[in-house]
Amino acid sequence: MVKRIVTGAHYGSRDWLAQRVTGALMAVYIVILLVVFMTGSPVSYAVWKDIFAQGWLRVATLMFAASLAWHAWVGMRDVVMDYVKPDGLRLALQVGIVLLLAGYLAWAVQILWR
Amino acid sequence: MKISIYRYDPDKDARPSMQDYEVALEPSDVMLLDALVKLKAQDDSLSFRRSCREGVCGSDAMNINGKNGLACITKLAELPDRVVLRPLPGLPVIRDLIVDMTQFFKQYHSVSPFLINEEQAPDRERLQSPEERNELNGLYECILCACCSTACPSFWWNPDKFVGPAGLLQAYRFIADSRDQATSARLDNLEDPYRLFRCHTIMNCVDVCPKGLNPTAAIGKIRDMLVRRAV
Numbered sequence A: 001m002v003k004r005i006v007t008g009a010h011y012g013s014r015d016w017l018a019q020r021v022t023g024a025l026m027a028v029y030i031v032i033l034l035v036v037f038m039t040g041s042p043v044s045y046a047v048w049k050d051i052f053a054q055g056w057l058r059v060a061t062l063m064f065a066a067s068l069a070w071h072a073w074v075g076m077r078d079v080v081m082d083y084v085k086p087d088g089l090r091l092a093l094q095v096g097i098v099l100l101l102a103g104y105l106a107w108a109v110q111i112l113w114r
Numbered sequence B: 001m002k003i004s005i006y007r008y009d010p011d012k013d014a015r016p017s018m019q020d021y022e023v024a025l026e027p028s029d030v031m032l033l034d035a036l037v038k039l040k041a042q043d044d045s046l047s048f049r050r051s052c053r054e055g056v057c058g059s060d061a062m063n064i065n066g067k068n069g070l071a072c073i074t075k076l077a078e079l080p081d082r083v084v085l086r087p088l089p090g091l092p093v094i095r096d097l098i099v100d101m102t103q104f105f106k107q108y109h110s111v112s113p114f115l116i117n118e119e120q121a122p123d124r125e126r127l128q129s130p131e132e133r134n135e136l137n138g139l140y141e142c143i144l145c146a147c148c149s150t151a152c153p154s155f156w157w158n159p160d161k162f163v164g165p166a167g168l169l170q171a172y173r174f175i176a177d178s179r180d181q182a183t184s185a186r187l188d189n190l191e192d193p194y195r196l197f198r199c200h201t202i203m204n205c206v207d208v209c210p211k212g213l214n215p216t217a218a219i220g221k222i223r224d225m226l227v228r229r230a231v
Helices: A013-040 A043-052 A056-084 A087-112 B032-042 B100-109 B130-134 B153-157 B164-175 B185-189 B205-209 B216-229
Strands: B002-007 B018-020 B061-064 B067-070 B083-086 B093-094
Touching: A013 A056, A013 B216, A056 A087, A056 B153, A087 B205, B002 B032, B067 B205, B100 B164, B153 B164, B164 B185, B164 B216, B185 B216, B205 B216
Parallel strands: B002 B083
Antiparallel strands: B002 B018, B061 B067, B061 B083
């Protein structure tokens, strides 16, 4: 294989857009959560558990976790692309990041529907 | 005035060093380039590029007290008593303040910086309305001095893959031109995680541009067009 500089992967704008949309979703969720905490004031474990027993909040929290994972994927991939030069190492790190974020998301599901 | 200058001659020096100069200014010396020309008369081994000496050719771009700029339009009166001059960061040094711009121009050429129009040229000229012509303001003025691209960390890390602010400003200059017919091919060329999307909008390019241009805004407009055509 020739050692030529290769570019032209024909992606990028969708990820850029996804990062903005997921960022906005997370901002909305944080406002919702603040309102819920201010009205419900979770001072004990029981109150906290009741708040998160509501179906809509579970779904919203799951959407937040999914947004965070997607947002972090684009951001972390950007960091790796900026600084890690060897292609094999870059791929390995990207696979590692995907697995880690997928694991976090599965863990969030487990916590929410425990 | 004290001027400390980066000196490096790869044929003679093992490593670069800073050399201090003292220059006696006269009232006729207005710009930093005037002081450099005086120093060149004192020490003819000192090397730097200059040509038009009025901010049009873009030859004498250098790092002045940590910020890229053109020596010919940097006023001596606005500089502190002690000035540190280094070559543009991120590019290979040929000698002293002279850098190898090959990579910079490779990226510039990669955006096809010329009008593409397959139609038969009219007898006189391709006309534009005043509004269409206004779209080119803030784009056509670029003199390719490389101050912006060499101030951009994304260009430092990936000069072979990221087009850089200067190249992207030029890319938008032709995308924005009503006479150009290759918009879609130009956007295809930039729809790439490295070529355009290494820009993280830190705006160093806007901060240093000696012509007061805004490459970040041009990059944003290209990104908007890419998104608009994808959704």
